[in-house]
Amino acid sequence: PPENAHTIPCTLLHPIFGTFIDDCENLEPTPDDNKLAMTLSAVMSGFFTDETARASRFREILQEHNIGMMGTTIDGTAYGPDGDIQHKGFRYAIAEVKSELGSTPAEPHMQAILYYIRFTESFAKAKPTFRFPCIIITLFGPHIDFSAAVWSNRPNMQVISTALPLFHHPTDSKMRAMVARHIGALRKALRSLLACYQGMTSPSLDQDLEFLDSKFQDPMFPYPYSFTCIETSLTCDFTYYNQMDHSRLLFSAVKTTDDKTLCIKFVRRYSKEVHQRCASDGFAPALLGFEQLPGGWYMIVMEMITDDYCRLQEITVPYPHHDALATELQSLHRGGYVHGDIRDTNIIVKKDCSPGFMLVDFDWSGTIGETRYPMNVYQGERLWRPDGAEDGQLILAEHDMQMLHAIFPKGTFV
Template sequence: MRCISSSSKHRLPQLNPLSPSRTWYLTVGAVGDLREVIKNKKPMDFRDVDADHLILYKFLHPCDDSLENTLRNLTLSLLGKPLFAVHTLSAVFELPPGEGCLHLIVDVLDIRCWIRGRGPETHFSVRIGSGQGLDTLKSRIQADRLFSDVPVAHMKLYKVSTAEADLRECLSTMGEGELLKQGQVLSAVFNDVPFGGEPRVVIEISSGTKAAKFPPSVYRPIEEGNLIQAARNGFLNLCPRQKPSSSGQPSSFRTRQKNAAKYIPCGRPCDSEETIPVTLLHPVFGKFLDDCQTYEITAKDNAFIERMRQAMSCLYDEEGGRIDKVDEALQSYGIHLTVSKIKKTGYEMDGDMSINGHRYVIAEFKNEAGNTSAEPYCQAVSYYLESTRENAPKMPASAIPCFVLVVFGPHIVFAGGAWNLRPTVQILSAPLAFHFHSTDTQNKTTAARHMGALRNALQSLKQYYESMPPASAITPTTSPGLPHLFPYPVSFASLVDDRQINFQYQNQPFEEKLLFFGTREDDGARICIKFVRRYSHEAHLLCASLECAPELLGFERIPGGWFMVVMDALSKDYVPLSRSSLSASAFTDIRKKLKDLHNGGFVHGDIRDTNILVNNNGKFMIVDFDWAGKINEARYPPYVNREDIWRPDGAIDGQIILTEHDDAML
């Protein structure tokens, strides 16, 4: 039997497909055995591929001059179904294969990999069976020395078919290409790549990675020094000073946001965002959001809102007239904006507040929406970058918090600016519209609470920066530090004795999740810290009492609508149920514990393999009680994933979580 390997697709023009190095003869009876024989026959070609992962296709074609052209245009989609291990070759080939023909194709992929943020000259290849999945490909990539410190959870892979001339632009554009999704099989991903073509992927490292060799913010090695400081310096070096009135123009801002090395997470576009929001980098932003709902309004607040309404709703001939009238109203309320220039530049802001060289509010004014070339929010984002350029590298332990206000016509937008490895600006609440009707008490109340919350927040930020040395006196630190900023809470109240326990963060295992590992300062024990919008600590405590959940150590509400959950960290031998070798009888034990949870009056809501962890001894733990709650009360949250995860009928947004749903998912 004559075979050919597809692993040399990109070398077809240089090699004779009929040469002995590309084709060979085999004599064997069954497809399953054939895989082993093929691997043994060509050990160097298939050294990185297990025999079970060799995918074989029947392909009869004369070994003549037309073969190379045929192979050059052949794709997997044209080959039909692969051969199964149980098939006998006598069934596959009903008639004896003819002499002088090619009989089989062994599909093995040589995937060429580029790195987002680097040049086209930096690439390597990964040989892998086409029947393998995305996880295996990421693990193979991780074996390369460039990625030895990068968790696979922090890798995004994009399929690209860009011509060489356009490759450089592709590598510098964030998100360019077709994002490969969890669970995809490589044969399906590359089934349109011709036999004479080349499968290509671009590797994008997300910003939460802890890799010192390959920091996400600048995509280049940093060998020593403070990692946060180095990443911030690297980002700023790639982003030379630019006048915000120019960089805030839609075309200019769009160009920046498409560049993986230069983009600023700000909601434009919404998929380019930091996992850790500004509300978890500094408490002032979360407290502002809480006050927007609970601030107690006084007569002075109401008088100010009426004055602000008059100033904001007026029609002005020029922007300066609006700035003057609105500023007068704000001054009467204790918000004293000044007009100042950014240090070492001629860039003048419409309004700001600072203390000792630390700017803690930036205001960008436009007379009306759409009457200037620069988009006001984009321009304000650029002002935050330029106003923090000097201090951000010198203050690696600080998020450099700052309120960003955008005033255009009768509207005010509230945003928060902060630094991690790069600057980020986040919308904090719905914009206020001050041209409401005089009888509209709801809008009056909303405006009064927002402005009262803003005044409180600015006072807090002023006190925060007053505790620091003047910006001119701060010298850069060079001592090694954290790989990136973690959320600001560094202590929790023990559920056992209400004692305050300090902890230190260690790492963030999944870049896309607000889940962290750390150690307690009192005894050095490993803990898991997560930040969520909802959580049933009662269901967690019940499962912990049943010895099927980690011990819950702390649970508390923090500003901004967040809950901080602290629990024992499980040992590293715990793996998701899907990766374990748990016996069928063990499912009876899991079902029993689930029934005990239901009998206790609670549902879990998200029973799936990743939320059941199993160790080497067969002991299991149920985790992730974000959706859990009381029976007949707990409802599914918005955006329930039903595309990638099987769920029973009725398990959809806003519906009651049933015990039957838990049982069905198990």
């Protein structure tokens, strides 16, 4: 269930899985990827006498196309997944197969992650700094999907593809290409996963995987440990300190070279331009780094706000500088931008109510006339929003101002 999901997704615990997602969208399949996709479609669309027969034929097809999936069991038992790929005992791919949808009470994703835990838990205790990435292939009847498994301080699993129908019509070229891209992405991920496990005892030659070396030892945090400084274009290393809010991807960190405290944030959308404009006017923390990561993620690196500031919602006396807030927002609007989410949690003010404030959270910010609200915009008893502030609608400058006015008592503004 969503409430039990780890805040940090597998795609931020290991770059291979974000890359897999990107490859499923953009990779150009090889001729053999296309052949394998066509064969899987033709064979797996058929009926099998039982789960064992379907799993056996699935492994055979993969082996014929140089994907070495084997059937194994858990040591000392007669049980095991319907296929796995391993390097010196480390499983980096696990397959779970069902004869048809609903053919057994067991849920294939749950079975697969339980096998991952059984195969990995002893290794995780012996090598707690390694993340033990594994791709899970789930085949249920003529449907196939892919999931990521990573070990932090606990096992984590994340579905990283839609369920693909292998029984698509032969004329459905769009679906055929989609399946082939997923096959190509799987091949590429398997090569990268093998390199990870081969590099456990020696430094990896792949720079994208270098965090697995002893330099980066804490799997409790996302995998990026460096950023390119916007001002100097130099690479800056940092060390995570803690997760500032366990419900959000927000971390404190320390820059390695000068011990400067950083705020690291991971988001799916963000306006670099609006943040920089507000920062240049002195109304936002300095933006130090802006990194696009695999899987549709962005890493935002900014200076840490000092202890003499707090959120506006924490101020218990009337805040006297509301007109300055309105003036800055109007200036932003004249420049052609909206903030998009003006709340008392996103306005940072001086604790002693002296002049000076900052705007934060530019996830919804952008150009007026282009920027739209994301999915699942909340409005209700805990938060008022103006009419039109709804999923998919344009974010208007007047929405910013109406949200600001709603924070303060009537008659506050001149």
